Amino acid sequence: DAGVIQSPRHEVTEMGQEVTLRCKPISGHDYLFWYRQTMMRGLELLIYFNNNVPIDDSGMPEDRFSAKMPNASFSTLKIQPSEPRDSAVYFCASSFPGTADADTQYFGPGTRLTVL
Amino acid sequence: AQSVTQLGSHVSVSEGALVLLRCNYSSSVPPYLFWYVQYPNQGLQLLLKYTSAATLVKGINGFEAEFKKSETSFHLTKPSAHMSDAAEYFCAVSKASGTYKYIFGTGTRLKVLA
Numbered sequence: 554d555a556g557v558i559q560s561p562r563h564e565v566t567e568m569g570q571e572v573t574l575r576c577k578p579i580s581g582h583d584y585l586f587w588y589r590q591t592m593m594r595g596l597e598l599l600i601y602f603n604n605n606v607p608i609d610d611s612g613m614p615e616d617r618f619s620a621k622m623p624n625a626s627f628s629t630l631k632i633q634p635s636e637p638r639d640s641a642v643y644f645c646a647s648s649f650p651g652t653a654d655a656d657t658q659y660f661g662p663g664t665r666l667t668v669l
Numbered sequence: 670a671q672s673v674t675q676l677g678s679h680v681s682v683s684e685g686a687l688v689l690l691r692c693n694y695s696s697s698v699p700p701y702l703f704w705y706v707q708y709p710n711q712g713l714q715l716l717l718k719y720t721s722a723a724t725l726v727k728g729i730n731g732f733e734a735e736f737k738k739s740e741t742s743f744h745l746t747k748p749s750a751h752m753s754d755a756a757e758y759f760c761a762v763s764k765a766s767g768t769y770k771y772i773f774g775t776g777t778r779l780k781v782l783a
Contacts, residue, residue: 557712584769596759596773609770644712648769656701656720656763658771660712 557661559645565667571633574664577626578647586658587620587630588644596644602628635668642666671696671762675774683782688732688747690777692760695741702743703761703771704734713759719743730754755781 558577566572578585586601600610605622613620617636622628632639642665646658676691694700701720705713717728724736730753734745743760757778761771 586771595775598770601770646713650769656769657703657715657718658769660705660714662712665710 557645557647557659559643559661559664561664562662563665563667565669566635567669568636569634570668571631572635572639572666572668574630574643574645574666576628576630576645576661578628578645579649579659580626582647582649582659583625584648584650584658585622585628586646586648587628588646590642590644590663591640599630632666635666637668640666640668671700671764671772673760673762673772673774675758675760675777677777678775679778679780681780681782682750684752685749688745688750688754688779690745690758690760690779692734692743692745692774693741694743694760694762696762696764698764701763702734702736703763704728704732704743704745705759705761706730707757707759707776709756716745716758750779750781752781752783755779 560575583604587599589597599612600620602622620630642663644660644663646660648658672695674693703718704716706716707713716732717726719726719736727733732747734743736743757776759776760774763771
């Protein structure tokens, strides 16, 4: 399996622009997680989905952030409008709790976002 | 509520020396515990996990961790450090059932000295 795939790997944009980050989970995994990593705040869970349905979005920082999962193989995290404080590495992870590998999350390589 | 505390944001060891990275947790239910490693500019990779089976868990790259309920600890060890072990290490806790959210510790950056 190719693992969790994220695109783009790097994104540089200007304040006020819309940014869309993409994630393809491991095939067959029915949980998908979006995290943000910064030096100041460490790893933060933003939102997670089960069977394409958002379960907990309490970590989404504000209304500028939105996430969707239109199907089992694709999710997006959108920031509109972007601000310099959104600069971070954004990770996507997936898991399949219905197996002996329950609870193990598999992480993608991340998207490094820089907002100027 | 669950929480994870990693003591020491930076740890330095000499090559060949024992590696000990500390993790303490709090949980009102039997926890699942994880150690992940993050190499520079990469995602997180699972090292090992405890899911209520054997209390001594062996993982990849020669690492192991022991679940000690009485001490609420899950420290990560490796008998002999290698230069390639230099990375950031994260401890995480999740509930045994009902939710699959992780609570991550703040991470420990391991430096290996030649």
